Amino acid sequence: MRKMLMKWLLALSCFLLAACAVITVNVYFPEKAAKDAYKSLDEMLLKPGPKSPGAAIPAAPAPPAEQKEQAKPQSRLLDHLPSLALVTPAFAADNEADALAIEMSSMPEVLKAYTDMRQRLPRIQQLFTSGGVGLTNQGLVSVRDKTKLSPQDESLVTAENQSRKTVVAGMAKAILKLGKQKESKAALNQVMPKAAATFAETRQEEAQPGWWIQLPNGKWVQK
Template sequence: MNRKLIKLLLALACFSLAACAVITVNVYFPEKAAKEAYKSLDDMLLKSGEKPATPAPAPGLPPAAPLDKPQSRLFDSLPEFSLVAQAFAADTDADAEALAVELSSMPEVLKAYDEMSKRLPRLNALFASGSVGISKQGLVVVPPSAKGKLGPQDEVLLAAENQSRKTVVLSMAKAILKLQKQKESKEALNLVMAKAAVTYADTKREAAQPGWWMQLQNDRWVQK
């Protein structure tokens, strides 16, 4: 009787340990593709998209032919490196395009970008004045160097802007899991979201204008 009881207790203990075990989530995060997808969405949905027109050739003259740039013959003997680089770039472009298409099909993402576009003029003015900066998660916050406090309207604007940015980051995490055919568990979503936020912040820092305040991943604030 005692042996049976001991075996039963041991079985229950093993079951409890198994139930409490930490499940390791292993999801590949395509950093370069995610960054390119963020940039594509910003170009398509956030900015005006207006670009200076290419000047037309003078009447009677053919379009100017592109100039041939001198090329080194160093790589002529190493074609395999070029092929590998092209293949890697093609894979990255395909992944970025798939992510951008997936994100742009989400109603919540389109709504977030529509709202961010409306806030963009005022937000850029706050960035230019040094009143706000880009945090290491890609959010808009008041940097330590800012003098004075934001007005009530601007505080509401920042809260709404950050909510939209969080929606984009969360949607990126969901898109990555979906395209990799991974289960959208809480653990997997949190893991991918953390990396998606860091990549989003990198994208926003690269797009920042000179003089804007930015927080680096080591928590240090700098001006671009």
């Protein structure tokens, strides 16, 4: 009888372990909102203009008085952040990008990354134009012709890629936080590749004609 009980307990343990093994993290990734948030951050913190590189992203304006009664329950950006859901679109599509951009702009490491990238921008663009570097399908800067780079340029590229990784990580963390998803390694591993691919797509759209870009299949082409 005791042996039989032990066998049943062992079988039950194996079943529970197997069940746990197949549990996967399911995190909603708002691709369009992430892309728009990257664009907003680039516009505010990276591109030359009258605004300071450390300027905060403004909150979305409230709807006009005559439209308040017809507004959807999730149309206000900050009023409904506590009610975000985990796997489904939890706030109005028009405000997802604003929420992500605001969340990322509150991260000191992301602001520093943008400040550093803005300082490197003129030289990085020169390297793209010369063909010395290209833009990977993960949004990173890849050396293509070392003869067109100085030792200082190689260090510059390394630092630039670290800043870009910080921005992508910030996006992944913002998505998890606004989705009330625990910032676990599994969740980050699921979101990071999508955040990087979306970042790359945004940057490649901004690339100038003649710059080298890497397609999703790994092939390099000139824009």
